[in-house]
Each structure stands twice: as structure tokens, then as C-alpha cells.
Amino acid sequence: MAKRHNENLPISDILKEFVEKNKLQSGLDKVDVKDAWAKMMGNGVNNYTTDVSLDRDVLYVALSSSVLREELSYGKQKIVDMLNDAIGKKVVSKLVLR
Template sequence: MAKRNNENLSISDALKEFVETNKLERGLDKVNVEDAWAKLMGNGVNNYTTAVQLDRETLYIQLSSSVLREELSYGKEKIIKMLNESLGKEVIKKLILR
């Protein structure tokens, strides 16, 4: 059980401490990446996205359209940069489109 501190903490600081103490950051990153992908890519791409999976520093995106996969493959670096900026830290280093 965690030790109780007598000092006052803001809720955001308390949540950060809780996440770090319980090693939940990797799981939160997985959820946040899925949300960032949906938000940044919009409905057009999301309609053809069947799976979004983060494994270590590699993001796997499964698409049902080979034409869209080819089109997105030209902008992989830009997509990685946009997703990392949206997340506020460098979570993704490699993008694999399936």
C-alpha cells in the first residue's frame, strides 16, 4: 500500500504519480495511440482501418483497402511525426501498414 503524503498535490500530479508507481504508462500509450489515429486520420481513413496496435515502438495499422495502404505508405514519416506530436512524446518510431 502506498505511503500517504501530508503535502497537497494537484489531481494531475497525483494521477501521474499513480501511473508511474503502477507502471501503467505503456497501456495508456496504447489507448492514446488508437485515439490519436482516429482523430488525426478522420472518417475517410477510419472506415478502412480494421486494427490499430502498438507494440513497443512500432505501430501496426491494418487496413482493408490496398489502395489506401499504398497511398499512406508515401507519408509514413509525416504520420509518425503527427502522431507523436499529438501524444506529446515520442512513442512511435516505426509504422507498419498491413
């Protein structure tokens, strides 16, 4: 059984420790990236987005519109920077549009 701490700790510190101990940060990053994509791109792009997945530091986005894919390809680095700003840390280094 885990050692009990007698001092009072904020719940945020306890959750951070739990995430680090159980190596859950990569899964949380995947969820954060999906949420950031949905918020940042809006309904127009989300209607044509079929899949968003993060593998290591590469974000793969599947789109059902080739025209939209071409338009978004012109601003890949800007999208990556905006996603990282929305998340608050550098999670995505490359964007692949499919």
C-alpha cells in the first residue's frame, strides 16, 4: 500500500504526481491536441476532419476534402505553433495532412 502523507497538499500537486508516476502524460497530450484542434479550427474545418491522432510529436489529421487539405498545407507551421500555444507546451513539431 502507498505511503500516506500527513501534510495537506493541493489536489493539483497530487494529480501531477499521479500522472508522472503512472506515465500518463502522453495520453493526456493526445486528448489535449484533439481538443485544441477542434477549438482552433472551428466547425468549418471540423466538418471535414475525419481523424486526429498524435504519434510521438507528429500530428496526423485526416481530411475528407482535398481542397481544404491543400489550403491548410500552406500554413502548416502556423497551425503547429497555434496548437502548441493553445496547449501551453511544445507537443507537436510536425503536421501531416492526409
